[in-house]
Amino acid sequence: MRLTVIGTGYLGATHAACMAELGHEVVGVDVDAGKVAALAAGRVPFHEPGLAGMVARHTASGRLRFTTSYEEAGAFGQVHFVCVGTPQRRDSDAADLTYVEEAFAGIARQTRKGALLVGKSTVPVGTAARLADTHDVEIAWNPEFLREGYAVEDTLRPDRLVFGVRTGRAERLLRQVYGTVLAGGTPLVVTDFATAELVKTAANSFLATKISFINAMAELCEAAGGDVRELSEALGHDDRIGRSFLRAGVGFGGGCLPKDIRAFAYRAAELGVDLGFLRAVDAINMRRRDRVIELARQLCGDGLLGARVAVLGAAFKPDSDDVRDSPALNVAARLGLAGADVTVYDPEAMDNARKEYPLLGYAMSVEEALRGADLVLHLTEWPQFRELDPGRAASLVHRPLIVDGRGVLDADRWTAAGWRFRALGSPAPVGPVGEDGRG
Numbered sequence: 001m002r003l004t005v006i007g008t009g010y011l012g013a014t015h016a017a018c019m020a021e022l023g024h025e026v027v028g029v030d031v032d033a034g035k036v037a038a039l040a041a042g043r044v045p046f047h048e049p050g051l052a053g054m055v056a057r058h059t060a061s062g063r064l065r066f067t068t069s070y071e072e073a074g075a076f077g078q079v080h081f082v083c084v085g086t087p088q089r090r091d092s093d094a095a096d097l098t099y100v101e102e103a104f105a106g107i108a109r110q111t112r113k114g115a116l117l118v119g120k121s122t123v124p125v126g127t128a129a130r131l132a133d134t135h136d137v138e139i140a141w142n143p144e145f146l147r148e149g150y151a152v153e154d155t156l157r158p159d160r161l162v163f164g165v166r167t168g169r170a171e172r173l174l175r176q177v178y179g180t181v182l183a184g185g186t187p188l189v190v191t192d193f194a195t196a197e198l199v200k201t202a203a204n205s206f207l208a209t210k211i212s213f214i215n216a217m218a219e220l221c222e223a224a225g226g227d228v229r230e231l232s233e234a235l236g237h238d239d240r241i242g243r244s245f246l247r248a249g250v251g252f253g254g255g256c257l258p259k260d261i262r263a264f265a266y267r268a269a270e271l272g273v274d275l276g277f278l279r280a281v282d283a284i285n286m287r288r289r290d291r292v293i294e295l296a297r298q299l300c301g302d303g304l305l306g307a308r309v310a311v312l313g314a315a316f317k318p319d320s321d322d323v324r325d326s327p328a329l330n331v332a333a334r335l336g337l338a339g340a341d342v343t344v345y346d347p348e349a350m351d352n353a354r355k356e357y358p359l360l361g362y363a364m365s366v367e368e369a370l371r372g373a374d375l376v377l378h379l380t381e382w383p384q385f386r387e388l389d390p391g392r393a394a395s396l397v398h399r400p401l402i403v404d405g406r407g408v409l410d411a412d413r414w415t416a417a418g419w420r421f422r423a424l425g426s427p428a429p430v431g432p433v434g435e436d437g438r439g
């Protein structure tokens with residue numbers, strides 16, 4: 001089929017490339033001429049495993065093209081996917097729909113007769129119906145659930161597909177687009193517009209709630225002398241609860257979860273439904289960042305002023321260079337403001353981090369970040385941090401003091417190599433090692 005994808009960020013570029021991979025002819029559209037030029041030349045302007053090769057292959061074969069012209073896209077496509085961002089508004093928790101409105105208006109003016117416009121962006125419930133009433137074109141809603149770092153896999157082999165449709169024709173067209181995926185056994189839910197919109201925000205709210213639940217348990221473990229890693233493992237063995245998204249730490253960030261739960265609660269309140277528990281989820285999440293700073297303050301016995309702090313991680317999660325609302329960078333910046341001498345290292349997110357916080361110190365390697373540090377904070381769980389040799393790391397730092405803000409480092413290995421090791425949600429070591437990390 002001939003498809004277009006409007007918006008070529010993380011979601012759109014991945015969707016466009018994966019649709020080409022499934023055998024479709026695809027045109028990607030973006031208002032950013034620089035991004036279009038890079039993608040057209042087969043280059044992906046962000047880090048997403050597996051995507052660069054796919055874009056290079058399909059742009060070279062001509063099956064995947066990019067343009068800034070809605071006119072060209074409208075003349076080409078039978079089905080148009082809208083994949084633009086819906087950031088948080090500056091003046092409230094609501095989603096900013098400017099880009100969605102512009103994309104629908106832009107393509108609706110240019111479409112061929114019978115074309116289908118499919119929204120994939122995360123929007124407040126009611127948006128699809130309003131767009132369908134505004135524009136004289138057929139609309140469907142097909143939310144995406146892809147995780148950064150696994151975006152290609154999640155698009156080609158999703159857990160489920162959701163089609164929000166008003167006609168059998170729209171459903172048939174979408175079934176044709178995703179024919180290969182459906183033939184592979186992917187479950188499909190065909191529903192109305194409102195439910196399709198709600199699935200996405202409900203899913204993200206559930207995931208955020210799970211993370212904040214275990215982080216609240218981490219607070220309790222810290223107060224009561226329990227260990228949240230063991231608690232989480234024991235909880236996760238119950239199939240009804242499940243193990244995933246129960247890892248305590250410095251909390252969730254990124255371009256989706258934080259803004260989606262706020263926009264969801266805001267929209268629910270507009271509809272007269274109180275989702276106040278999501279404010280608690282948000283607050284617990286933010287408190288975890290405060291806790292790392294409090295720990296850093298306690299552990300640097302002489303105060304933060306002038307303390308050399310190595311921050312391992314800048315991306316909001318591993319396998320991504322995305323620093324939007326990153327807990328790691330947020331903590332790094334706040335320690336810097338408090339007078340600490342902060343050095344950040346991340347395997348992929350250095351350029352984005354520098355753009356966001358140009359005044360922080362940055363190292364070219366993990367060794368360089370560790371050299372001379374009074375305190376090490378592990379805040380994004382890249383595999384290379386997990387695989388660090390604690391003995392070698394100890395030889396580089398000034399004081400072997402580490403806080404594991406992601407709950408994945410092996411406490412015994414680090415302690416055996418002479419480190420004073422603290423993890424969020426685990427009791428402070430008893431005996432010679434005190435809260436100030438000095439013993």
Ligand code: UDX
Nearest residue numbers: 144145146147148245246247251252253254256316317
């Ligand atoms: C999320 C949803 O998972 C995805 O379905 C949706 O389409 C977009 O939003 P993403 O933002 O890529 O995807 O990240 P995700 O893997 O969900 O992680 C979100 C955050 O939660 C990260 O900061 C991660 O470090 C944190 N997290 C995750 C935890 O703190 N603990 C966990 O147990 C799991």
